[in-house]
Amino acid sequence: MSGPKGARGRRFEGALDPIAAEVNASVGFDHRLLPHDVAGSIAHAQMLAAQGLITNADATAIVDGLRRVEHQLASGELAWDEALEDVHMNVEARLVEAIGDAGRRLHTGRSRNDQVATDLRLYALAAAEKLIDAIDGLRQALLVQARAHIDTLMPGYTHLQRAQPVRLAHHLLAYDAMLSRDRSRIADAAWRADESPLGSGALAGTTLPIDRDRTAQSLGFSDVTRNSLDAVGDRDFAIELVGACALVQVHLSRLGEELVLWSTQEFGFVKIGEAYCSGSSLMPQKMNPDLAELVRAKTGRVAGDWIALITIVKGLPLAYNKDLQETQEPLYDAVETVTACLAIARGMIASLVFDTKRMRAAIDAGHLVATELADYLVTKDVTFREAHDIAGHLVRIATERGVELAALDLKTLREAHPAFEADVAGWLDPVRAVDRRDLVGGPARQRVLAEIERIEQELR
Numbered sequence: 172m173s174g175p176k177g178a179r180g181r182r183f184e185g186a187l188d189p190i191a192a193e194v195n196a197s198v199g200f201d202h203r204l205l206p207h208d209v210a211g212s213i214a215h216a217q218m219l220a221a222q223g224l225i226t227n228a229d230a231t232a233i234v235d236g237l238r239r240v241e242h243q244l245a246s247g248e249l250a251w252d253e254a255l256e257d258v259h260m261n262v263e264a265r266l267v268e269a270i271g272d273a274g275r276r277l278h279t280g281r282s283r284n285d286q287v288a289t290d291l292r293l294y295a296l297a298a299a300e301k302l303i304d305a306i307d308g309l310r311q312a313l314l315v316q317a318r319a320h321i322d323t324l325m326p327g328y329t330h331l332q333r334a335q336p337v338r339l340a341h342h343l344l345a346y347d348a349m350l351s352r353d354r355s356r357i358a359d360a361a362w363r364a365d366e367s368p369l370g371s372g373a374l375a376g377t378t379l380p381i382d383r384d385r386t387a388q389s390l391g392f393s394d395v396t397r398n399s400l401d402a403v404g405d406r407d408f409a410i411e412l413v414g415a416c417a418l419v420q421v422h423l424s425r426l427g428e429e430l431v432l433w434s435t436q437e438f439g440f441v442k443i444g445e446a447y448c449s450g451s452s453l454m455p456q457k458m459n460p461d462l463a464e465l466v467r468a469k470t471g472r473v474a475g476d477w478i479a480l481i482t483i484v485k486g487l488p489l490a491y492n493k494d495l496q497e498t499q500e501p502l503y504d505a506v507e508t509v510t511a512c513l514a515i516a517r518g519m520i521a522s523l524v525f526d527t528k529r530m531r532a533a534i535d536a537g538h539l540v541a542t543e544l545a546d547y548l549v550t551k552d553v554t555f556r557e558a559h560d561i562a563g564h565l566v567r568i569a570t571e572r573g574v575e576l577a578a579l580d581l582k583t584l585r586e587a588h589p590a591f592e593a594d595v596a597g598w599l600d601p602v603r604a605v606d607r608r609d610l611v612g613g614p615a616r617q618r619v620l621a622e623i624e625r626i627e628q629e630l631r
């Protein structure tokens with residue numbers, strides 16, 4: 172091999188201990204940085220030429236060579252070499268092999284420390300964009316179901332006990348609310364990641380007259396970092412992005428849990444598409460919601476990624492430390508896991524077939540209109556506390572008689588309180604009960620429709 176053998180140079184006589192070499196090498200995971208590493212090197216080489224630090228001819232040879240090496244490494248035509256440690260040394264060594272001496276000028280005024288910090292920020296920015304697309308994809312799927320089920324009623328729950336009737340669309344859009352916060356958290360993390368560390372050198376910049384603004388601009392960064400020591404040692408952007416990912420995953424776990432529950436025979440609210448279920452090796456009748464369960468479970472993994480990240484960075488002295496290499500895998504794992512789970516959730520939501528009759532039947536058992544009775548009395552000038560008490564008393568009577576609240580006759584109601592009149596019947600109809608909750612954020616038909624339209628507008 173004519174190129175640099177690893178980054179150790181002639182300071183070293185012997186090779187790394189084999190196990191040490193294995194643990195030291197990062198190419199097994201940082202090969203993901205290839206497109207960003209090459210983009211960073213191209214911007215750097217062009218800047219070096221513009222600054223007169225290398226010739227235009229060398230810059231052209233470097234840029235062409237980098238494009239070829241990228242293609243060869245990405246296609247598998249060239250194999251990654253663990254002896255070369257990481258993606259950076261693999262690319263540089265192959266470049267020198269391909270174009271000779273000009274390749275040896277690429278690393279002028281640069282260190283792997285500012286190089287990897289740059290690559291990782293570019294990775295984080297690209298990942299944020301993909302995550303946002305995946306979030307919007309899931310939001311679209313929720314919207315389609317919400318539109319289709321604008322008139323499907325279901326019990327809303329607290330403590331997983333039937334509480335008050337709501338619209339299925341309103342329930343689905345609760346997830347849109349979570350996902351829209353997730354989206355803005357990711358965009359916010361990306362906003363802070365959007366600074367170029369290139370030019371920070373190993374820790375203290377460089378004596379050579381480089382142009383940091385130029386490389387930042389060609390890489391699409393909005394600005395440059397302001398402190399070289401911080402810039403090479405900072406992984407806040409990864410921690411923030413993974414933190415946002417962990418919260419996305421928490422939301423997906425709640426969705427997964429509801430799909431698991433709703434698809435049980437006990438609930439019977441929904442059938443999940445076969446593409447997202449598996450059978451049992453023993454019980455032929457089973458159709459298990461495996462993917463909903465796995466989406467729920469992956470949350471532990473992504474939360475673990477975040478814990479790993481903050482723990483690795485905690486207590487590190489300035490500036491670069493090799494510990495920072497360990498921040499890469501949790502970042503990749505979180506991004507890849509969440510991106511996949513969002514895509515799965517999107518397909519799973521689109522595949523749902525709701526049993527609207529079962530949902531409706533669930534409203535009609537469990538005295539879900541008890542609050543309506545109390546609200547009715549309030550409109551008749553009874554204090555809420557007294558009204559609540561009377562409604563509770565009526566629930567007890569209905570339960571004793573083995574009937575629903577709505578089945579109690581007016582005579583019984585009037586015995587409980589003389590303010591009850593014939594118009595109370597209208598209050599006990601669940602459809603009207605839902606539509607009476609006509610306020611911003613509420614489940615009334617017009618409000619939910621307006622929300623659907625607002626969100627559709629936002630996603631357009």
Ligand code: ARG
Pocket residue numbers: 197201257283284287491493495496497499
């Ligand atoms: N693979 C290394 C990392 O991810 C690149 C930087 C190496 N720098 C160094 N001084 N050894 O952190």
